[in-house]
Amino acid sequence: MFSEGSKEQLRLQWDSLEADKQEALARIRAKKQRNLITEDWLETKLVCNNCASEHDVLIDPVKWKEYANGGYAQDVWSEASKAYREQMIGVRSGYHICDDCGFWEDDDE
Numbered sequence: 001m002f003s004e005g006s007k008e009q010l011r012l013q014w015d016s017l018e019a020d021k022q023e024a025l026a027r028i029r030a031k032k033q034r035n036l037i038t039e040d041w042l043e044t045k046l047v048c049n050n051c052a053s054e055h056d057v058l059i060d061p062v063k064w065k066e067y068a069n070g071g072y073a074q075d076v077w078s079e080a081s082k083a084y085r086e087q088m089i090g091v092r093s094g095y096h097i098c099d100d101c102g103f104w105e106d107d108d109e
């Protein structure tokens with residue numbers, strides 16, 4: 001009924017549909033996971049002292065407690081980006097310079 005050519009075309013179409021489906025599933029899974037992890041996180045707003053832009057920040061309450069009890073941001077959030085640590089420091093000190101105005105280098109050490 002089908003020539004070899006159209007069979008091959010159908011297979012390619014099927015593969016591409018399957019790839020789309022897998023991608024959508026991966027997106028949903030990642031979203032679910034993220035929501036679960038950040039479910040009980042504190043949400044707060046940071047205002048940049050330089051450009052006055054507002055940023056929503058999510059804070060892990062367990063880590064925040066560690067930090068509030070005298071931990072260093074670089075120890076408590078050792079796996080986070082420097083920009084995120086700057087935000088946490090900003091939340092505590094009340095002084096914050098946002099990403100766009102930031103003068104620090106983003107590093108992944």
Ligand SMILES: [Zn+2]
Pocket residue numbers: 048049050051052053097098099100101102
């Ligand atoms: Zn700014």
